[in-house]
Amino acid sequence: KFELVKSKCKSNKMAQAHSKMIHHVEPGQLSHMTLKDPMEIWEKLKNVHRGQGFATSLALKQKFLTSKKGRNQMMQAWIG
Template sequence: MHSKDPLIIWEDLKAVHCTREFATLLSLKHKFLTMKKKKGQKMSAWIGEVKIQVFEMEEAGLTVPDLDIILTLTMGLPSSYDSLIINFDDTPSSDLTLNHVMTWLLAKEICQLTHTIPTPQMTTTKNVKDLLHNVTLSVNKTSLPVEQITCWFCDEKGHYKENCKK
């Protein structure tokens, strides 16, 4: 780099490091569609890994529709998630959004970790979010001393949101 203009330097670096050749795009798409959740990997980490790959693909000039992201998220899961994936077939296409799928994947992981058996009453997204919140609270309460707890409402240490004086 010999230029002192940051814009020229950036464009030169981009030209070197952001290749947009067909083989590169094909490789990125192949990697994306064949991703697999690793054994023991948390669902949030799996979702994050998929989103990182989406970011890389979009930076290379590919458009990644939500349906492709949903496919990658679900195809890369172990068989313990098969029943949930089958239930997505009953979901109206207007409700089958990326956020809906991610919420249910996180809830399924919590059900597996806590051995909670989903009931028909857990069919709405609100109920799933309540489950996620309640399980998170119970996990946090049992794993940390109160002095280390940070209130979700006021961001002060030493108490939970439900005990917050603010």
């Protein structure tokens, strides 16, 4: 009985998350949101919109190599 209640709660939370995601995306993104599991939807959207070309890679390297610690930023936060 406990497992059934736990399963219903999980299903309800997933449905709520799915609903929120649908209401916060542009209409053109809805075609990527056909899955039921919000985590799977998130992964699909992430993969669709992730830059994968040479220019993206070069820009990320440039950003990393030219990054600077902020004046009010703690050294521990800057290092990671």
